[in-house]
Amino acid sequence: MTVQPLLPVEDAFARLIALARPLPGETVALAQAAGRWAAEDIAARRTQPVTDLSAMDGYAIRFADLPGPWEVIGESAAGSRFVGDVAAGQAVRIFTGAAMPPGADCVLVQEEALRDDAWLRLAGEGPGHVGRNVRRRGLDFAEGETLIAAGERLTPARLALAGVAGLGDVPVRRRVRVAIAATGDELVAPGMPVRADQLPETNRLMIAAQLAGLPVEIVDLGILPDDPARLESAFSALDADLLVTSGGASVGDHDLVRPALEAVGARMDFWRIALRPGKPMMAGTLGDAVVIGLPGNPVSAFVTTMLFVRPAVCAMAGAADPQPPTRPAVLGEPLAANGPRTDYMRAQLVDGRVHVADTQDSSMLRTLARADCLVVRPPHAPEAAEGETVTILGLA
Ligand SMILES: Nc1nc2c(c(=O)[nH]1)N[C@H]1C(S)=C(S)[C@@H](COP(=O)(O)OP(=O)(O)OC[C@H]3O[C@@H](n4cnc5c(N)ncnc54)[C@H](O)[C@@H]3O)O[C@H]1N2
Numbered sequence: 547m548t549v550q551p552l553l554p555v556e557d558a559f560a561r562l563i564a565l566a567r568p569l570p571g572e573t574v575a576l577a578q579a580a581g582r583w584a585a586e587d588i589a590a591r592r593t594q595p596v597t598d599l600s601a602m603d604g605y606a607i608r609f610a611d612l613p614g615p616w617e618v619i620g621e622s623a624a625g626s627r628f629v630g631d632v633a634a635g636q637a638v639r640i641f642t643g644a645a646m647p648p649g650a651d652c653v654l655v656q657e658e659a660l661r662d663d664a665w666l667r668l669a670g671e672g673p674g675h676v677g678r679n680v681r682r683r684g685l686d687f688a689e690g691e692t693l694i695a696a697g698e699r700l701t702p703a704r705l706a707l708a709g710v711a712g713l714g715d716v717p718v719r720r721r722v723r724v725a726i727a728a729t730g731d732e733l734v735a736p737g738m739p740v741r742a743d744q745l746p747e748t749n750r751l752m753i754a755a756q757l758a759g760l761p762v763e764i765v766d767l768g769i770l771p772d773d774p775a776r777l778e779s780a781f782s783a784l785d786a787d788l789l790v791t792s793g794g795a796s797v798g799d800h801d802l803v804r805p806a807l808e809a810v811g812a813r814m815d816f817w818r819i820a821l822r823p824g825k826p827m828m829a830g831t832l833g834d835a836v837v838i839g840l841p842g843n844p845v846s847a848f849v850t851t852m853l854f855v856r857p858a859v860c861a862m863a864g865a866a867d868p869q870p871p872t873r874p875a876v877l878g879e880p881l882a883a884n885g886p887r888t889d890y891m892r893a894q895l896v897d898g899r900v901h902v903a904d905t906q907d908s909s910m911l912r913t914l915a916r917a918d919c920l921v922v923r924p925p926h927a928p929e930a931a932e933g934e935t936v937t938i939l940g941l942a
């Protein structure tokens with residue numbers, strides 16, 4: 547592959563998502579499905595509620611009988627319904643979630659009732675209309691209705707919805723096996739002694755932490771040296787759905803990742819994006835696996851993980867919409883015009899206004915650690931004044 551012009555961010559994203567096809571499906575128990583994506587549409591297997599239920603503790607009555615009095619003829623509790631009909635002048639003691647007895651059409655709450663043995667009198671306004679304090683059959687959904695679409699995430703609420711809809715397990719995509727390798731002769735494991743020409747290695751743990759919460763299995767390939775043979779043997783032994791490397795992505799004599807990938811048969815789709823930080827990022831395939839080569843600068847690795855690796859994982863895990871969400875924010879100070887690359891600037895939101903860090907060097911982790919959002923500046927964006935609206939990506 548020759549050095550090509552820088553690819554616009556949107557094109558790089560579209561090309562990567564085209565490579566990151568959803569993995570095969572599997573069926574898992576609801577309790578194991580949190581955070582996975584539905585592999586198929588999920589339809590209700592029952593109607594909810596399946597019968598009219600009381601929404602309050604009180605008395606099931608006929609609206610036409612108001613203002614009473616009534617004779618209490620029995621009790622209906624959740625799990626043990628009253629058997630029989632409610633005739634004119636009759637009431638059934640009822641509790642929240644209990645089936646409405648046939649004949650009754652509303653519920654008098656107990657705070658508005660006076661009970662004397664079998665007799666009941668009104669002690670307030672009473673229900674205002676037929677159906678008051680009653681949850682009608684099918685209020686939430688009816689059997690056969692699609693409740694969760696393929697490609698939607700199984701959030702806590704959707705898991706509960708699938709459960710009440712009668713499912714015990716759900717069709718999802720298999721977890722994504724993500725192999726992560728750092729490359730560079732200068733790198734040592736964090737916490738180890740560091741000589742003057744060395745640096746603690748932090749990209750692997752940062753990238754893995756950025757993927758926490760997604761359905762992944764992380765395979766740690768360790769720190770690989772700047773040695774073609776060692777890189778090639780690690781890449782050729784790959785057993786993963788996605789390989790993420792960091793470092794060695796640029797144009798220097800020690801930037802060996804792309805040649806090593808190609809030497810073991812990878813087909814690289816693109817290299818170098820009109821993006822700051824993260825320009826030297828590359829992507830392609832190695833056998834059935836997707837490969838993403840990130841730049842080594844820690845902030846570049848962070849931003850490209852957020853913009854590309856996470857969405858690729860989401861897409862492989864079955865997400866219909868893997869794009870990271872952006873939102874508008876008001877600038878707290880002016881910004882200079884942007885150059886030809888989309889710029890993702892570390893920034894902080896203070897009292898609803900966004901403040902961009904003074905120095906944006908892609909080696910500076912302290913600035914990144916302070917930031918709670920990135921301001922997105924499109925290529926050639928003109929100067930922006932304080933108070934103007936810009937687009938941000940949240941980091942939390
Ligand atoms: N002549 C050019 N030089 C560079 C260009 C260019 O276009 N022409 N691009 C620059 C840009 S932009 C970036 S970003 C960097 C990234 O290059 P590499 O991916 O080859 O990164 P390395 O050289 O391996 O490392 C850069 C920097 O980051 C440190 N590093 C690397 N890996 C880790 C890690 N796992 N944990 C912590 N720190 C890491 C490494 O020690 C270097 O200091 O290239 C520019 N150069």
Ligand code: MOO
Nearest residue numbers: 823824825846908
């Ligand atoms: O793209 Mo590099 O990440 O600008 O430092």
